[in-house]
Amino acid sequence: MTFFTNLLQMIGAFAINTVASFGRASIFLFQIILGFKDVILRSSLLIKELYSVGVLSLLIIVFSATFVGMVLSLLGYVTLVDFGAESSLGVLVALSLIRELGPVLSALLFSGRAGSALTAEIGLMKATEQLASMEMMAVDPIRRIISPRFFAGLISLPLLTLLFMGIGIYSGYMVGSVWLGVDEGSFWSQMQSKVDFRGDVVNGLIKSVVFGFVVTWIALYQGYNAYPTSEGVSRATTNSVVYSALAVLGLDFLLTALMFM
């Protein structure tokens, strides 16, 4: 009897904590969005964050896209050549990258590079009382620190995703056509005829906007609510990456079902 009572208590406590946490995160998001006006009026803050969130993520995005495109092209060729369908390699590489791999891998890499950095930075600012000192200087840390980072993440990820797609396709072309000898004309022309701008590219970009929104929100929320100790910041950073990855993968299935079914 006690076992079941304890179990019920645990489930109840978990449910209450989860709902309360979602409530706090929603209020936090609302406060961030209220800071949009300040972000527009003080664009220098946004530009600075675009650099640290977006530009500094370029290296990992470029390297990953290059190798993902190359591997995709190589494996695609090995499979398609058995059926004499290697001329469709361009379509396979492009659709895989535009619909799925580009948005998802960019978001996962972004959460590991920029999301974790945002969480650690905000968490440390909290632990060292920098956020509290801003409040005492009558400066709202959400508008001054959090909002510019949120909108920088929201803008950066779709741009990084576009770059990922482009580099991935080009490196796929290098492996498929330049190295393995697939006809260059059929590689590009089939891609052009089968890839729909609105149905594929725009949907891929919509995915990346949703992922950018969620990953940056999770990263900032985890940092802002980190327990102000070294262990607390460490845990918040881990949570940021894990929750972001789970959210991206879950949302990806949902969005794919809505967009391509």
Add this chain to the structure above:
Amino acid sequence: MGCDNILSDTFIKIRDLHFSRGDREIFSGVSLDIPTGKITAIMGPSGTGKTTLLRMLGGQLQPSQGTVEVEGLDIASLNRKDLYKARRRMGMLFQSGALLTDLSVFENIAFPIREHYNFRESMVRDLVLLKLELVGLRGAHALMPAELSGGMQRRVSLARAIILDPVLMMYDEPFTGLDPVTLGTIVTLIKELNQSLGITSVLVSHDIHETFSIADYVCILSEGKVMAAGAPQELMESKSEFVQQFVQGKPDGPMPFHFPAGSLSNDLLGSKLEKGQHLS
């Protein structure tokens, strides 16, 4: 018991303050008046809620019961806009300095001006350099916070706290971990700022000698209540065992050194503890 019977011109009025963290009660009915233009020290053993009290004065924490009034404004009932307006008249020196690590010393001090006013750059420069001169660090204006010692960081933080010419200054443990020269400088600065600018100062500390040398009034908090209050000399001459133990730093007395626990012999000789089990 409180300071409320010794003052006429009150700047801060705290009444029946209650506050808890989890199951632990920090304040259980604290009433306190802080006079205008004086240095009032809040003292007490570690963990009695001295810093928590400062956070409540600044509206960063809300009391569970009771009121905190600063210049007649009930801080807990203010809306965001009014609270931020009230904070522009306050300055706070944090124990850690709390400097913004991505900004230079100059930019840290200029930060509140740039956020609230649209002054010409030459005016910002003059204001910042004057405050830096006051704390003796004009020559360090281009350094980053990581390049400063702990004492220098606190002096920069002090310059930043007074840049908007506050009417209320709050100091959180300003004397902790400083070398004798810096300590003397900070003590003198707090006194001079109070006298020259006529600001009301609330100083949280447990350094008896330095605090008593500059404070006009001292309130000693313990166990969620104001245990003693008065001018430093009055407290030094107090007959209260508690006050004497605190001001003289005696290990034995009404203020326990040990956290509540069972007998040591029971813990040492009693049954073995299971893994993860705590001492009773």
